[in-house]
Amino acid sequence: MIIVRNSNVSANGSIGAIRGLLASRMMQTAAIRAVSLITILIIWQVIGRSVDPVLFTTPVAVAKAAVTMIGSGELWTYLAPSLLVLAYGMALACIIGIAAGLLLARYWMFDVAISPLLTFLYSIPTVALVPLIVMWVGFDTGAKVVILFLFAFFPVAINTYQGVRGVDSKLLEVGQAFRCSERQLWTNIILPAALPFIMTGLRLALGRGLIGMVLADLYTAISGIGYLIVRTANTYQIDRMFVPVVLLGFLGVSLTWLLRIIEARVAPWAARKDND
Template sequence: MTDSAAAAELDSSADVEVLGPPPRARSLVWLVRLASIIVVIGSWEFFGRKVDPLFMSYPSAIATAAVAMIQSGELGAALLSSIQTLVIGFVTASMIGLVLGLLIGRYRLVDAATDWLVNALYSTPLVAILPLVILWFGLGDMAKLFIVSLLAVFPVLINTAAGVRNVPAQLIDVGSAFAASERQIFLKIILPATIPYMMTGLRLGIGRAIIGMVVAEFFTAITGLGALIVKYGNQYDTASMFVPILTLMLLGIGLTILVRKAEDHFAPWRSVGD
């Protein structure tokens, strides 16, 4: 092979892009997903109509109740209240979890000083400390924010710490060999390698934050979507009770998609081949 031919081959190979699955495969995935949704909702509608409305509702009745709650403004006000609590609590938990996770994963002395506390708090049932939270913060928004943050912080912290520990030691050794400072090692080596673990922790933290929000709304300030669940549950209005429940599901799905988009932005190599 001549030098010019070799150069041309190198140039052509440099233009090759790594592509994801072909459009036909993506279309098939979406088709299967749509079919499964139709089957589940159709089965729910068919069998739900055969069950006493006191125990179960069905999609068409839930949709009718949702329209009525939207028109009255009840659902919108409850959703806004819950989102405020969820966003503030989750952002607070994420910041604390990411910082502490990086420190715990990187520095052995910090890990030794805090691992017992993290394990103890993570394994403590939330119900056991609810009376104490109410004594500390009362029944207002601070109690709700504390509960949301407490539940969401541990998945973020634990996954971030695990990501730091899984950074290949050879990479850190190379940085040290080239006289990189601790700050440079953190920013150039550890942080990029840990981003996928951070995003996994954030995705898990979203689910925990939603659980904490609902529990807080049940037992502290009876507001938001949790208040609607309690209200219509006490009235034995199953169709209306399902509206905030399904809203919480959609909220969790939407926030998870946002985190995935953020992961694609900050760690694009993770999405190759998806």
């Protein structure tokens, strides 16, 4: 009994030490990021004050413009339709991209038949297809969703493909030796091994999706966050122009952080590896 109690105390002490180390690392990370952000804002403020306001601005001016635009509802008026396009386009890109990557990697007939077409489309700059998409779909939300989908689809499909193709053949041989069905191979071996690659593809697709969202606003209709950037830039309202630009940056950081949380839930082994 004494040995058992001593072992329990030792285990609890080890867990407490690990938690203390993790808490210390999190505090250090937060402190480093805070200092880095404050330093960048100070440098930006100093440089911005020495430049003509028509050409550049300062963080203080951007903050004041943001308060004004949020209070008047102007920012949300332009942001809401862009977020709707982002949600539709990313959802389609994730569903179709993951399905395409899984099929291409697992079944060689699909790989042989479709891979050249995907390579051909991926080699074409998406911007070059925008006028054609507008002619086919029009200037409404549908065209924006198609443009964003083309930007976000390929990172998801390619990373999913690489993840499935990169599954250790020895694991598949073990599964087949234990007479696993195709469904069991997918659920127990293939998908868990490919999941970190899929999550990486989603993070890459998110960044490209934000680019596609702004580009779609510029080329299609007089709405969205992209149009707000162009309108304020054309009228030399630089402080108001930086508000949606900074907002897009925060949106990208927040959504990427959310994806990392989801990855830690569904693929904790990959998250631990990244932290190491």
